[in-house]
Structures are given as structure tokens and as C-alpha cells.
Amino acid sequence: MAEEAKFKCLRCNHEYTDSYDPDKIEERSCPKCGSNSVRRLKEEASKG
Amino acid sequence: MTDVGRHPRIELLTYSEVAATTGFVGNFNVTVRRRARYVDEKECTACGDCLEVCPVVVPDKFNIGLSTRKAIYQPFPQAVPSAFVIDMEACLGHNPIACGKCLEKCEKECIDYDMTDREVTLNVGTVIVATGMDVYDPTEQDEYGYTRYENVITSLEFERLINSGGPTEGHLVRPTDRRQPERVAFIQCVGSRSQQRGKPYCSNVCCMNTVKDSLLIKDHWPETDIKVFYMDIRAFGKGFEDLYQRSKALGVQYIRGLPGEVEEDPATKDLILSVEDTTSGQLEQHRADMVILSVGVEPRRDMESLKGLFTLSATSDGFFMEAHPKLLPVDAPTRGVFFAGCSEAPKDIKDSVTQASAAAARANILMSQGRISVEAITSVIDPEICTGCAICANVCPYHAIIADKEKRTPAVVIEASCAGCGTCAAECPFGAITMRHFEDAQIIAQIDAILEEDPMEKIVVFACNWCSYAGGDFAGISRLQYPPNARLIRTMCSGRVDQEFVLHAFRKGAPLVLVSGCHFADCHYIDANRWTQRRVEKLWDKLEREGIRPERLQLEWISAAEGQKFAKVMREIEELRKAVTPEEVEETKRILTEKAKKPKKKPKKAKKEPVEVAKT
Amino acid sequence: MDDGNHGEELRIGVYVCDCGRNIAGTVDCGVVTEFAQGLPHVVIASNDKYTCSEPGQEVIKQHIREHNLNRVVVASCSPRMHEPTFRAAIQQAGLNPYLLEMANLREHCSWVHINEPEAATRKAMDLVKMAVWRAALLREQKELEVPVERKALVIGGGIAGIQASLDLANAGYQVYLVEKEPSIGGIMAQIDKTYPTMDCSI
Numbered sequence: 001m002a003e004e005a006k007f008k009c010l011r012c013n014h015e016y017t018d019s020y021d022p023d024k025i026e027e028r029s030c031p032k033c034g035s036n037s038v039r040r041l042k043e044e045a046s047k048g
Numbered sequence: 049m050t051d052v053g054r055h056p057r058i059e060l061l062t063y064s065e066v067a068a069t070t071g072f073v074g075n076f077n078v079t080v081r082r083r084a085r086y087v088d089e090k091e092c093t094a095c096g097d098c099l100e101v102c103p104v105v106v107p108d109k110f111n112i113g114l115s116t117r118k119a120i121y122q123p124f125p126q127a128v129p130s131a132f133v134i135d136m137e138a139c140l141g142h143n144p145i146a147c148g149k150c151l152e153k154c155e156k157e158c159i160d161y162d163m164t165d166r167e168v169t170l171n172v173g174t175v176i177v178a179t180g181m182d183v184y185d186p187t188e189q190d191e192y193g194y195t196r197y198e199n200v201i202t203s204l205e206f207e208r209l210i211n212s213g214g215p216t217e218g219h220l221v222r223p224t225d226r227r228q229p230e231r232v233a234f235i236q237c238v239g240s241r242s243q244q245r246g247k248p249y250c251s252n253v254c255c256m257n258t259v260k261d262s263l264l265i266k267d268h269w270p271e272t273d274i275k276v277f278y279m280d281i282r283a284f285g286k287g288f289e290d291l292y293q294r295s296k297a298l299g300v301q302y303i304r305g306l307p308g309e310v311e312e313d314p315a316t317k318d319l320i321l322s323v324e325d326t327t328s329g330q331l332e333q334h335r336a337d338m339v340i341l342s343v344g345v346e347p348r349r350d351m352e353s354l355k356g357l358f359t360l361s362a363t364s365d366g367f368f369m370e371a372h373p374k375l376l377p378v379d380a381p382t383r384g385v386f387f388a389g390c391s392e393a394p395k396d397i398k399d400s401v402t403q404a405s406a407a408a409a410r411a412n413i414l415m416s417q418g419r420i421s422v423e424a425i426t427s428v429i430d431p432e433i434c435t436g437c438a439i440c441a442n443v444c445p446y447h448a449i450i451a452d453k454e455k456r457t458p459a460v461v462i463e464a465s466c467a468g469c470g471t472c473a474a475e476c477p478f479g480a481i482t483m484r485h486f487e488d489a490q491i492i493a494q495i496d497a498i499l500e501e502d503p504m505e506k507i508v509v510f511a512c513n514w515c516s517y518a519g520g521d522f523a524g525i526s527r528l529q530y531p532p533n534a535r536l537i538r539t540m541c542s543g544r545v546d547q548e549f550v551l552h553a554f555r556k557g558a559p560l561v562l563v564s565g566c567h568f569a570d571c572h573y574i575d576a577n578r579w580t581q582r583r584v585e586k587l588w589d590k591l592e593r594e595g596i597r598p599e600r601l602q603l604e605w606i607s608a609a610e611g612q613k614f615a616k617v618m619r620e621i622e623e624l625r626k627a628v629t630p631e632e633v634e635e636t637k638r639i640l641t642e643k644a645k646k647p648k649k650k651p652k653k654a655k656k657e658p659v660e661v662a663k664t
Numbered sequence: 665m666d667d668g669n670h671g672e673e674l675r676i677g678v679y680v681c682d683c684g685r686n687i688a689g690t691v692d693c694g695v696v697t698e699f700a701q702g703l704p705h706v707v708i709a710s711n712d713k714y715t716c717s718e719p720g721q722e723v724i725k726q727h728i729r730e731h732n733l734n735r736v737v738v739a740s741c742s743p744r745m746h747e748p749t750f751r752a753a754i755q756q757a758g759l760n761p762y763l764l765e766m767a768n769l770r771e772h773c774s775w776v777h778i779n780e781p782e783a784a785t786r787k788a789m790d791l792v793k794m795a796v797w798r799a800a801l802l803r804e805q806k807e808l809e810v811p812v813e814r815k816a817l818v819i820g821g822g823i824a825g826i827q828a829s830l831d832l833a834n835a836g837y838q839v840y841l842v843e844k845e846p847s848i849g850g851i852m853a854q855i856d857k858t859y860p861t862m863d864c865s866i
Contacts, residue, residue, distance in 0.1 A: 010603075011624070025581060027568040035604065035620070039588050039598065040585070042589075049849055051830060053848075057833040057837065057838050057839060059839070059840050060843070061842045063845065073812075074813060075810060076813075124849070124853060126853070127847035127849070128849070131846075133846040170815070170817060170840050171813050172840065173812040173813035173814060175817045176825070177820065178818060178819060178822060178825035178828055179819055179820040180850050181851070204851075204855075207856050208854060210856050211855075212856075218856075256859050260857065285860065375745075388818075388820075389824025389825070391824075397852060398860070400822075400827070401824070401827045403824065405831050411828075414812060415837060418811065418812055419809050419811050421808065422809075424807045464810055485762055493794075494797060496797065497790070497793045497796075497798075498790060498794060506790075517742075517744070518744060521745075524742070524771030524775040525775070527778065528776060529776055530777075532783040535790055536772060615776070
């Protein structure tokens with residue numbers, strides 16, 4: 001099932017939370033600038 | 049239509065859909081799912097005996113719900129094949145106790161409630177995608193009252209009303225009182241040419257369709273008052289202007305301005321249109337007995353599955369993307385696949401027929417040769433280095449690599465199935481795979497050439513042939529200007545971009561690296577670019593561990609149609625490049641060079657394998 | 665640079681195309697050609713108005729024969745546009761088509777840096793250098809030939825699918841026409857009369 005994870009855009013530095021399914025690889029784009037350079041911040045995710 | 053039904057070389061598979069495909073140009077293997085008709089298509093003579101006894105009545109889809117049909121039905125009288133079908137969702141008869149009347153009545157015993165869906169496999173050399181379009185649903189444009197006022201109908205509903213085979217046998221009547229309308233108003237561009245609602249493009253067919261409809265009405269009922277509300281009339285085709293002038297000469301009024309609102313007079317059910325005539329600047333009100341919304345054309349909502357099956361993509365308008373908008377307008381980017389009709393863009397009948405013949409000719413060119421050569425860009429595995437770990441077989445989107453993890457025998461590439469994405473070569477931990485024509489050394493040489501002089505000024509960009517590189521081409525064709533610092537290295541797929549390429553670029557002093565490919569839905573190698581994303585994510589972690597800012601490695605999915613996005617990304621990464629300091633780059637070079645000097649943790653395993661390859 | 669010349673003396677020819685004013689209007693093609701001449705293994709560098717034209721291709725073919733070229737770099741438009749053209753040209757002169765490399769000076773340079781001619785020229789030189797370094801490492805490739813099934817699948821039985829099916833069947837191929845609905849005809853079958861002939865659709 002999908003859980004929540006923190007993401008950071010490596011283009012505009014915007015950080016946000018979004019649903020995340022560890023079994024699925026999805027195309028992500030930053031809700032602020034639209035870039036695909038979106039990195040999941042793992043430390044945050046492991047708390048969930 | 050009937051020609052198709054009786055042609056000895058055409059096998060008609062109606063009520064069917066493509067479910068799966070494998071293979072490649074010249075040798076597609078296609079699985080088609082044939083839905084159960086519950087009526088034997090070959091035996092049924094469409095005598096109609098079953099119709100008389102069927103007790104179920106449902107809205108008739110062919111007449112857009114303007115009339116009804118039975119649960120057992122023929123879509124329309126001229127249907128091909130000329131056979132009935134049971135709508136099982138409406139039919140009571142799955143349980144013979146409940147009904148089963150048609151089964152009893154049918155003398156030829158064509159009806160079989162137990163018929164099931166089945167799959168057939170076809171081997172074909174070429175594929176023509178002629179999946180057509182959907183018609184815009186004007187419900188969201190509430191100011192026209194389509195769902196509130198019965199006398200507001202769409203142009204397709206009008207086609208059924210005026211058709212002698214339609215629900216009114218061709219008598220034009222308005223829905224509320226079945227009276228023949230004396231005043232008819234057409235509203236153009238409903239769902240077209242709007243940035244807000246519907247689609248931004250021109251649907252191509254609606255102007256001429258309205259001109260034609262006005263002529264049909266004038267032909268049958270010359271006294272009818274017809275007004276057409278439009279923003280432009282586009283009558284550019286052969287003979288079109290002539291029809292438009294004929295329509296005007298017959299007294300059809302063309303009023304330049306789209307109504308802001310349509311209201312119903314509750315007493316008479318007449319409709320009042322409020323409009324600004326933009327030629328005079330006057331605000332006007334017009335009364336009509338019936339309003340026809342000239343609705344636009346949309347990409348089919350069910351085209352997603354076909355995109356995946358044949359690795360096709362769509363242009364920004366949502367229709368299928370051709371290999372080249374000008375020079376290969378009929379070819380799909382996937383070799384051996386062609387487009388005909390509205391699947392590629394809105395078209396009228398003549399243009400659909402023209403493109404269909406062109407598609408047939410293109411397919412003929414491929415098939416008439418009997419043999420074709422496949423590009424030599426395939427992967428080769430060195431059995432001397434391969435450890436048989438089977439990672440390559442696992443990542444290959446085409447199942448073109450045979451490997452046995454248990455036996456640990458060297459993996460083998462099936463050349464004819466290999467499409468050449470290069471993901472295997474990028475993922476092989478032992479460097480055992482060579483991608484022909486996109487070898488490691490060839491790509492490293494390009495990186496070195498970029499960074500030999502003034503590396504601080506340059507951005508190393510990896511771009512895939514089909515999408516992001518093509519997006520760059522499109523930016524060029526559109527003359528979109530962006531900073532001149534990026535240098536593109538073309539690979540067939542972003543899946544080819546080995547993490548070593550990225551590290552090498554940083555080691556040689558690149559301030560910034562961009563890896564770019566197709567959007568997930570557009571990947572020309574099924575799903576190879578998922579591995580690109582995984583690899584970039586791993587690289588971000590690795591860079592961070594080494595003390596290198598992960599921001600210096602950027603990732604972007606850019607389609608061939610996204611010239612605008614390409615230029616925007618180029619501007620954005622140039623800003624990022626400017627923020628990278630020479631000290632930072634020197635530090636990166638030092639870290640990565642030291643790292644490279646240390647012995648690799650993956651020594652080539654000299655493992656014993658049952659060698660079948662003859663050695664000299 | 666790795667001299668991995670696969671055991672032969674490398675002899676590269678570079679062809680810089682003006683594309684009329686399309687490239688030469690922004691990029692100084694003379695400077696780029698001169699620069700190419702100085703790159704390792706480049707035997708000859710030449711500048712043409714339209715390299716893709718018949719005479720332009722003829723120059724390449726002639727040079728391959730006269731100078732024993734074994735690699736060709738064409739610096740012109742996108743390889744997505746003219747790679748097949750130049751592959752065919754060098755093949756006619758006896759070279760393996762995979763020994764061609766292109767530098768995209770038009771779509772990726774002159775057209776997108778119209779107001780920065782100097783930077784565009786520097787970029788063009790880089791693109792040519794990249795192509796030459798890569799070309800030095802290219803190998804001959806043999807294309808695989810596969811048989812073609814002489815059957816076609818047409819998906820969709822509207823007017824377009826019907827026409828394509830009939831054309832292909834009449835040309836002698838087996839055609840499978842797959843239609844989602846119980847009958848072929850598509851949207852066209854729902855239309856009464858059709859323009860421009862104002863006749864019946866079915």
C-alpha cells in the first residue's frame with residue numbers, strides 16, 4: 001500500500017510530502033517548478 | 049463497408065481488441081481478445097425473429113440514446129458483419145429460467161449463452177492504427193444548457209435526427225414537442241479552440257459539417273431560418289468555399305460571435321441566445337426552436353493501452369505522435385506501425401481516406417521486400433567476462449537475453465529481439481556487455497571532448513534519441529532560444545547511461561550533468577527508463593555519501609513534442625551551473641579520482657563455467 | 665584521447681554544412697572547418713553550402729575514394745533528419761554506413777543561439793570535436809536481416825481502417841481488421857450525408 005514520503009526537488013529546492021509506493025517506480029515532477037529531478041528523502045520516510 | 053466483409057483476404061475480427069503484442073517490425077506477434085457475441089456470427093442471417101421476442105429495452109447507443117433497442121440487436125441495419133449480438137449486461141437470459149425467449153425462437157440455433165471470450169494470436173509484418181476519435185461531451189459548458197434544455201443537441205445527435213435510417217426516419221423534429229423547428233441555431237467551436245474548456249486546437253471538421261447540415265436543412269425545408277454563430281469559418285479544402293457560399297446564398301445567416309449564454313423560455317421551450325456580434329459590436333438576442341452545438345473531436349479515451357502495446361506516444365494535443373510532423377506524417381516512431389485517420393489528428397473523411405491509403409502504401413513498401421534489415425545497434429555479451437549473474441536478463445524490457453542464474457552459464461542475447469536500448473550494458477556490474485555503436489569508450493570520448501577545454505562553462509547532457517534529443521530538435525525547429533552551454537550526447541535510450549559515464553564527467557570537471565529521457569508513458573523501450581530513474585536515484589545517494597551535492601546531477605523527462613520544456617530546462621540548468629564554484633569542482637575531481645584509484649570491489653570472478661564455446 | 669583505432673590508420677573527413685543561412689547565418693562555418701582540420705586523424709575538412717544536396721554528397725564520396733577516408737563526420741542538421749541520407753552516401757563510396765558520425769549544428773546550435781554567434785561558433789566547434797573523437801572509435805557493423813510477414817493488422821474499422829484494409833488486401837496481403845464494436849463503420853456510419861459530395865456515408 002502507498003505510504004507517505006518526503007520529497008525534495010533538486011532543481012528549485014522545494015520540499016513536499018507525497019504518497020509513495022515502495023513497490024512502484026513512478027514518474028515524479030515537482031509541484032512547484034515541474035522538474036523531474038525529484039529525490040525522495042529517505043531518513044524521513046523510514047519513520048513512517 | 050460490405051466490400052470489407054466479403055473480401056477474401058480480409059479477416060474481420062469485430063467486437064475484439066488487441067490485448068498483447070511482442071516482436072518487432074516484420075514479425076509482430078499480436079494477441080486479440082474476441083468478446084463473446086453470444087450469437088454465431090457465421091450462421092446468423094439477421095432475420096430479426098429474436099428481436100420480436102426479446103423483452104428488454106435499452107437506449108440505442110448508435111442513435112446516441114435518441115431511440116431504443118433490444119438486448120439482442122444489430123448496431124444498425126447495414127452493419128458488417130450482418131449478425132446480431134447480445135448485450136449481456138442487459139440480457140436476462142444467462143439464466144434460461146429468467147428468459148431464454150430468443151434461444152427458443154431462433155430457428156437456425158445461432159444463440160449460445162455459454163459463449164465465452166477467447167483469444168487469437170496473429171503474426172503480422174505491419175500494423176496500421178486507425179482507432180479514430182471521440183466526440184466532445186459539452187456537459188461542462190453549462191452556459192449552453194446541453195443537460196438542462198432538451199432542445200439543445202449536439203451535431204452528432206442532429207446527424208441521427210436527419211438520417212432517414214435514424215429514430216425519426218429523417219424528420220427533423222425538436223425533442224420537446226416533436227414539432228419541426230422553424231428557427232435553428234448552430235454554435236461553432238464547442239470544445240475546440242479554447243484554452244479553458246475542451247481543447248485548444250481546431251477540430252478541423254465542425255465548420256464544414258455545419259455548412260453541410262445547413263444545406264441539408266435548406267434542401268428539405270427551405271423556409272427554415274438558420275443562424276450559425278462562429279468565430280472563424282474555416283472552409284479551406286477543395287470545394288469547401290463553394291459549399292459555404294451556397295449556404296450563404298440560400299439565406300443561412302453567419303453571425304460572427306459565440307453566444308455567452310443560452311436560456312430557455314419555459315413556456316414555449318424556445319431558446320434565447322445572447323451574443324455579441326463582433327462585426328458590429330452589438331449585443332443581440334436571437335430566438336431559436338432548436339440549438340445545435342457543433343462539437344469538436346477528441347483523442348480516444350482508450351488509447352492508453354495501445355500506447356503501451358506498441359510503444360507509441362502522443363503529441364501535446366493528445367493524438368498519436370507521428371515519426372516526423374512533416375516528412376513522416378504517417379509513420380509511428382515504432383518501425384512497422386503506421387497511422388490512418390483521426391488517431392493521429394482530427395480529420396474529415398477525405399483526409400482520413402487519403403492518410404489510410406498512404407499508410408497502406410507505407411506498409412506495402414515494408415512488406416513487398418520480403419526481408420528488411422534491422423539496425424545493428426544491439427548488445428553483445430562477452431562470455432569470457434560474464435559471470436552469469438542474470439542481472440541483464442532481468443532488466444531487459446524485451447526478454448531478449450537468456451541467462452540462467454542457477455547454472456551460471458554466460459548470458460546470451462537474441463539479436464533479433466534486442467531493440468538496442470542498452471540498459472543491460474549500463475546495468476552489467478562486470479562490464480561484460482558491449483552495446484554496438486554506443487560503446488562505453490565511444491561515449492567516454494564524447495565526454496572527454498566536451499570537458500577538455502573550459503569544463504566549468506559546459507553542461508554534459510545525456511539525451512535519448514526518441515524523446516529528449518528530439519525535444520531538443522523541436523526547440524530548434526521552433527527557434528526557441530536558450531543558453532549555449534549544454535552539450536548533448538545522444539544515446540538510443542536513457543537506460544544506456546551508465547553511472548560510470550556520470551562519474552567520469554564529474555571526475556573530468558563537469559560542473560553539472562543532466563540525464564534526460566522519455567516520459568514514462570512514452571519510453572520507446574517499453575520501460576527501460578525506469579532503470580534510468582533507479583540509477584539516478586542511486587547516484588544521488590552515492591554523490592551525497594561522497595560529499596558531492598546531488599543537485600549537480602539533474603534528471604528530466606522531455607517528450608519529442610516538448611520543445612518548450614527542453615528550452616526551459618536548458619535555461620534552468622544553466623542557472624544551476626552558474627552556482628557551481630571552481631573549488632567545488634576541484635574537490636569533486638579529487639574525491640572521485642582517489643576513489644577510482646582504489647581497487648574495485650568487484651574483481652572479475654574467474655569462475656568455472658561449463659564452456660561450450662570452442663577456444664583456439 | 666584513446667587512439668583505439670582498431671588496428672587501422674584513422675583517416676577522417678569532416679564536412680561542415682552551411683545549410684544556406686540556417687547554420688552559416690549564426691555559426692562561422694569557416695572557423696569551424698578550420699578548427700576541424702586541426703583535430704587528430706582529420707585528413708580533410710570541407711565546407712559546403714548544402715552537404716545533403718547531390719553535389720554535396722558527391723564531394724564526400726569523391727574524398728572517400730581520393731583520400732582513402734575510413735571515417736566521415738557530417739556537421740549539419742539533426743541525425744534524426746539526415747543520418748540515413750549520409751549513411752547511404754558513404755555506403756555508395758564503399759564505407760560501412762556505421763562509420764558515419766553527425767554533429768547537430770542546426771537544431772541544437774544555430775537555430776537556438778541566433779543572438780549569440782560567437783558562443784554558437786564555440787559550441788559548434790565542441791560538437792564537431794565530440795563527433796570526431798567518437799568517430800575515431802566507431803566500428804563497422806553488420807545489419808541483421810529478418811524476414812517480413814506478408815500480413816497486416818489494422819486496428820479500428822472506421823473509414824480509415826476500412827480504406828487501409830481494402831488497399832492492402834487488394835495489393836495482395838492478408839489483412840486482419842480488428843474492431844472494438846460489433847460492426848465496422850465507426851463514427852462515419854452515424855453521419856447522414858457527408859461533405860463535400862453531399863452523399864450518403866455508408
